Amino acid sequence: MADWQKGDLALCVDDKPSPLGQHPARKGRVYTVSTVVFGYDSLGLTFEEIDHPNxxxxxxxxxxxxxxxxxxxxxxxxxxxxxxxxVEV
Incomplete structure (x- = not known):
């Protein structure tokens, strides 16, 4: 689970709203990981292509x-x- 690192490519497989609301990531799109956030009971990812307010x-x-x-x-x-x-010819 914690094998994510900066620069990894991530395919969104679930874009349903969370308890915190809708998020801009869309199912089927690929994003570039910019940071990995270790939480108490989960792992979070932020992406270069998405502006993260927090x-x-x-x-x-x-x-x-x-x-x-x-x-x-x-x-x-x-x-x-x-x-x-x-380029060599």
Whole structure:
């Protein structure tokens, strides 16, 4: 449960309102973890894509960690081009 860390990708699987009200995370969207908050009996996550008015975050149980596949040669070339690095021909 506590294997979350900054930079992880999180897929929202539950966007139903909580006792605290509606939250902006939407089911099916992927977010980037910015902080992990350890509570008394739960784990909270905040995300780079969502403005958080407080540091509590969202229940980690509403998200699943997404592990993208490793970049292949084509992906690396595209990334290099996007970063304006020369690509060998």
């Amino acid at each position: 540091a509590v975050g969202y229940y980690a149980s509403r998200f699943r960690k997404v592990t993208p596949p490793k970049a292949d040669e084509f992906d690396r070339e595209v990334i290099d081009l996007m970063n304006r690095k020369p």
